[in-house]
Amino acid sequence: MTRINFGIAALEIFGHLLILEESAYGIHMTRRLKDSALRLVGKAANEVDKDRFEKAFENLAKAEKIAEKVKDPEISYHILVLKGFAKYKMGDLEETLEFFREGLKISSELFSGEPENEDYQRFIKNSIGGIAEGLSDLEDSEEAEEYINRIKGMLDEVVRTFEGLLNTQPENPEFLEKFLEVIDHLELCFEIGKLTxxxxxxxxxxxxxxxxxxxxESKTDTSELLCGLDDSVMTVGRVGSEDGYFEEIIRCYEQAMKLYEKILEKDPGNSDALQYLSYTWSYLGNLQIILDDEDKVLEYYKKSVDILENALKDYPENYPLSMVLANMYRILGNVYSEIGETPEAEEKARANYSRSRGIFLELLDKYPEFWDIDEHFAMFFDELAGEFSELGDLEASEACYKDEIQVYEKLKENKGELEGSTYEFLVSNIYRKLGDLFGSECEK
Structure with a gap:
């Protein structure tokens, strides 16, 4: 679920203030008053950017008097949201949320009256995004829940207005995109407010x-869309499962899988759709752990692996899928490790961990440039070493730790990614783990 970037949002708002200078406000305020208000808000924005808050609020107070005199809601909205940004930077979350609540009230009224107005859509997005950001940093969960319940009616009205707008123009990509952005922020608000x-x-x-x-005809990147959707499917699935909404979550998983399957009907090699289809089967498998259905747990996780294995038969050079498959085998190994301590379960866990390691080593052999990417592979081998260790397979654990050392050596050698002191610290830490590994065995 996307968190708002306050810096970007502020730039959007301040940029919009410049556009307002060309708007037709003559019947509401004189050109002189309008220019004065905008100039003051612009100055305040610069002061906030430089953390000169006292001066910023002095300018905003003057602008507010003009806004009250001319009764212009757009100017009032900008003042409130800028106050919210300032208070957020000052660390005053309660004031931040109050200003954004007032900003939401104005923006929702403007949006309801003229939903096709792109500026008002942006006002809504920034208001709810600011609220989501403030709530994310609020440590008092009860206060956050109480706050969301206070504004719930306005949030529901925003959703209804967007739906009404899309009823009139169902395929308008700009409206669809804006609604999706607003839903991103609403999801975070509802999660924090425990409104499952x-x-x-x-x-x-x-x-x-x-x-x-x-x-x-949207120009939105498909990968970005599907990545955002998977993030929501995973998060809402987790929250819903914790709260006992099992049937509803299964329904959501099935809807997401149908979407991925539709994409694959048109584009069988779509890496993103294959990856997220596989992930969703694993989410379904994880849900069955909660429901204590061991057979379905294994069935769904194996389905997750099979999707990737079958795709790689047709697209063997699709290395992103190979990386996902390696990780999925590791997860399947974890499943076998957790469902029982029988020799058969442990052997299957070991086999899946070994398959996972083998795929990654094949990738590193086939694509040497992967050594230069980052520390992702090192962390993977470190986790795998721990999982082998839990099974009592010290030899395999040792091999994974040595793989990890090799990753760090390559990073240091090829790109200088690791400074000497950092490299020495990381490698010495691995040797410490190796010492602990065999030291524990000697004590038995």
């Missing part, structure tokens, strides 16, 4: 919006 009952239908709306966007 509302979070689930919001995910279903999101799945539908993504499908419509993929069928429209």
């Amino acid at each position: 009952e509302d979070l689930i239908p919001l995910l279903e709306k999101k799945i539908g919006l993504v499908e419509r966007l993929l069928g429209s």
Whole structure:
């Protein structure tokens, strides 16, 4: 679920202030008053950017007097949101949330009256995004829940207004994209507010919006769309499962899988759709762990692996899928390790871990440039070493730790990614783990 970038949002708002200078405000305020208000807000924005908050609020107070005099809601909105940004930077979350709540009230009224107005859509997105960001940093969960319940009516009205707008222009990519951005922020608000009952239908709306966007003339990157959707499917699935909404979450998983399958009907080699289809089967398998259905757990995780194995038969050079497959074998190994301590389960866990390591080593052999990417492979081998260790397979664990050392050596050698002191620290830490590994065995 996407968190708002306050810097980017502020730039959007301040850029919009410049556009307002060319708007027709004559019937509401004189040119002189309008210019004065905009100039003051612009100055305040610069002061906030430089952390000169006292001066910023002095300018905003003057601008606020003008806004009250001319009764212009757009100017009032900008003042409130800028106050919210300032208070956020000052660390005053309660004031931040109050200013954004007031900004939401104005922006929702403007949006409801003229939903096709792109500026008002942006106002809504920034208001809800600011609220989501503030709530994310709020440590008092009860206060966060109370706050969300206070503004819930306005949030619901925003959703209804967007749906009404899309009823009139169902394939408008700009409207679809904006609604999707707003849903990203709403998901975070509802998760923090523990409104799982509302979070689930919001995910279903999101799945539908993504499908419509993929069928429209939208220029939004497909990979970005599907990545965002998978993030929501995973998060809402986790939250819903924890709260006992099992049937509803299964329904959401199935809807997401149908979307991925539709994409694959048109584009069988689509890496993103294959990856997220595989992931969703694994989410379904994880849900069965909660439901204590061991057979379905294994069935769904194996399905997750089979999707990738079959795809790689047709597209063997698709290395991103190979990386996903390696990780999925590791997860399947974890499943076998957790469901029982029988010799058979342990052997299957070991076999899946070994398959996982083998795929990664094949990739590194086939694509030497992968050594230069980052520390991802090192962390992978480190985790795998720990998992082998838990099974009592010290030899395999040792091999994984040595793989990890090799990754760090290559990073240092090829790109100088690791400074000497950092490299020495990381490698010495691995040798310490190796010492602990065999030291524990000697004590037995």
